[in-house]
Amino acid sequence: MANILLGKPKSLRLNSFFVVRKYVIDELLSYKGPYPNIGGLVLRITKNITNARIEHQERIIGKSGYTFGKLLALWLNGFTAFSVKPLRMASLLGFCISFMGFMYSIYLIVKKIINPSMVLGYTSMMAAILFVGGVLMLLLGLIGEYIGRIYITINNAPQYVIKEIVRGES
Numbered sequence: 001m002a003n004i005l006l007g008k009p010k011s012l013r014l015n016s017f018f019v020v021r022k023y024v025i026d027e028l029l030s031y032k033g034p035y036p037n038i039g040g041l042v043l044r045i046t047k048n049i050t051n052a053r054i055e056h057q058e059r060i061i062g063k064s065g066y067t068f069g070k071l072l073a074l075w076l077n078g079f080t081a082f083s084v085k086p087l088r089m090a091s092l093l094g095f096c097i098s099f100m101g102f103m104y105s106i107y108l109i110v111k112k113i114i115n116p117s118m119v120l121g122y123t124s125m126m127a128a129i130l131f132v133g134g135v136l137m138l139l140l141g142l143i144g145e146y147i148g149r150i151y152i153t154i155n156n157a158p159q160y161v162i163k164e165i166v167r168g169e170s
Helices: 002-006 022-030 038-045 068-081 085-114 122-154
Strands: none
Touching: 022 038, 038 068, 085 122
């Protein structure tokens, strides 16, 4: 999910233990959204990330507080909080269904012309349902695109991050 939606390099492993520069921490702290996702925020701030080899050890006391439900909620948060690609996939799906409905409508009309003994009203009803359903899906995808743009604006996603201000001699 992070590779496709957030642009995470495939070789990079995201986890809760990492070292970052101060400007990344400053940007992380400036996030005011209700659903923070550290991996998504770090990838939004910088692409200059690498893995460091660390030795993992087994938990000595207790067990993880992350249940399956909490992990699913965390995944869903990362899936929806930092990308409009799911909305764009819905638009593409709507276009494909609309196109397939239109093509199937043409097929049914040709079939009705070739075989006039087909059930009366089936062709027109199916053609109308398929075409209107596809158009509705396409329009929902377009509305989703607008909602996604509004969400990105409200989410204050930076177009760039200022790492350092260098002042020259006057």
